[in-house]
Amino acid sequence: MLGSSTPVLAAAEVTGAEAPAAAIAWWIWPLGLFVVCFFLGIIAVPAGVGGGVLFVPLISGFFPFHLDYVRGAGLLVALSSALAAGPSLLRIGLANLRVGLPLALIASISSMLGALLGLALPDSIVRIALGVAILGIVAVMIMAGKTELPNVPASDRWAQVLGMHGVFIDGASGQAVHWRLHRTPQGLVLFFFIGILAGMFGLGAGWANVPALNLVMGAPLKVAAGSSSFILSLVDSSAAWIYLNNGAVLPVIAAPSVVGMMLGAKIGARLLSVLKASLIRQLVIAMLLFAGGRALMVGLGLGG
């Protein structure tokens, strides 16, 4: 164990490529991280994506941090956002414990496996997989439709046993909306794989949770979005512990990211009615395409 006055990395070499970054005062990077995350938070809300999915590819592509710490911080960014939003969504019935708990349990277990896998694989392989995953997310964002109130003729047996049904007040119409779910086994399988992706890449998983709940299991869009937040709060907790216990969380990266993203998200929520959501969404898709392509190229040794 080294004391604070002892250079921790006395033997570590600084290569020519690393020297310029090292020459910049250390605090510039966390400050820059805070500023970037603040703006990511602003655009994440109107774009309808969680902060984590923007954070990991962009920060790993353009900041000098090892991917391990970026993924650890990405999970904490997504976790903090979910923890901030979760309580009020639960209280008004837009998040549902009976829907979220079974799915979160499956995805929590698989997110631990994903985190272990991500930390065990070589960096280049993870970057390639991250690039492919980000480009896949863009495809989901472009192609996946949304159904405000899906038609669910009957619940399946699993949904009946688990009590996956409820009612919420639609803010727009003021009407009570009764809903129920179906295709629960398919949903459980999907959430297993969503958990692996969330843990492996530190992405959060709202981009996948919402379509799975809405399009596959038949949850109304608002219930899907609200329950996704509750599920994220449990799934990202499990994966975050794996990163923490493997030394893959650096406070100097995680803390400015969390605070910047949360402050930005508060501004983004207030600007929701002013900003043109479709334009922001196109901007986010372009950013993800760029960041995903860059991760792929760096992983393949073609640039970066």
Added chain:
Amino acid sequence: MDTPEIAPEQIRYAEWLRWSGWFGLALLVGAFLVYVTGVLLPHVPVDELPRVWKLASSELAALAGGHAHWEWALLLHKGDMLSLLGIAVLSGCSALPLLAVTDIYLRRGDRLFAALCLLQVAVLVLAASGLVAVGH
């Protein structure tokens, strides 16, 4: 207008999560301020951070120690390690709300959801225990 009744366990979960979540966030921010203002000396000197954050987590653990497997809990007098306490609280803050609603499920005879809550807590405890860990 038909006002739906929110299940009491959901209300309790929301309340507990609100308090535990904000406590974790406040601890994270407070500890980070202690770290960056230098009130407590860090385990890793700040001027070495530009080299530290380029290393894989396994390399950092081998060189500096302190970051992995709860070793940080013995170094809470160091600013950076104290910040990890905030992160740990944030990562574990869902466990208390889960335990708080288990009681409601049990009293109602809903053993399935009581078991789901306890299983979820067990997963969090397993993740936090450090028993599940790898290196590169």
